Amino acid sequence: MSSYTVTVPDGEELGIRVACEEHGTAEEFRPERRTVAFFCERCGYEIEVDVRAADDWRDLGEMC
Ligand SMILES: [Zn+2]
Numbered sequence: 647m648s649s650y651t652v653t654v655p656d657g658e659e660l661g662i663r664v665a666c667e668e669h670g671t672a673e674e675f676r677p678e679r680r681t682v683a684f685f686c687e688r689c690g691y692e693i694e695v696d697v698r699a700a701d702d703w704r705d706l707g708e709m710c
Pocket residue numbers: 648666668669670671686687688689690
């Protein structure tokens with residue numbers, strides 16, 4: 647299973663960046679959306695990220 651990284655740039659109003667580490671694909675999303683769908687063509691898989699829970703999501707990744 648590929649690993650995904652959710653990055654929140656400095657300033658929480660700037661939106662978030664979701665990246666597939668395995669394939670080096672990334673996409674940035676505007677902050678007005680509560681949930682964003684990131685699709686990696688190479689994975690053929692789409693993930694949904696709750697923007698407001700991005701911090702929690704990142705913590706989960708660090709625990710693995
Ligand atoms: Zn991928």
